Amino acid sequence: MSEKRKINLSIVGKEYSIITDENEAIVYEAAKMIDGLLKSTLQESETLSGTSQKVVFVTLKVAVDLIKKQRELETVLSKTKDVNDLIDSECGECAS
Numbered sequence: 510m511s512e513k514r515k516i517n518l519s520i521v522g523k524e525y526s527i528i529t530d531e532n533e534a535i536v537y538e539a540a541k542m543i544d545g546l547l548k549s550t551l552q553e554s555e556t557l558s559g560t561s562q563k564v565v566f567v568t569l570k571v572a573v574d575l576i577k578k579q580r581e582l583e584t585v586l587s588k589t590k591d592v593n594d595l596i597d598s599e600c601g602e603c604a605s
Contacts (some may be wrong), residue, residue: 512529513530516532517537521547521551527569538576542572
């Protein structure tokens with residue numbers, strides 16, 4: 510992990526400042542995901558209360574973790590494909 514820094518986010522029209530050592534691009538991607546999910550479930554007249562602010566932070570943490578795991582999985586799947594391709598090219602029919 511890198512050094513902690515302040516990141517400013519906007520979720521459902523409300524500004525949030527967080528201190529994190531997470532990858533900034535992943536945090537912004539997670540915030541965008543949460544913003545879209547909340548906007549799709551809130552009625553136009555609804556806003557976030559103080560309690561909802563806590564929910565946003567918890568949900569943001571979960572979304573960051575999810576995105577990181579998705580990227581790890583994509584890397585593993587790519588490496589697995591590379592290994593399978595190498596086996597196929599070296600062994601030809603023996604892998605079948």
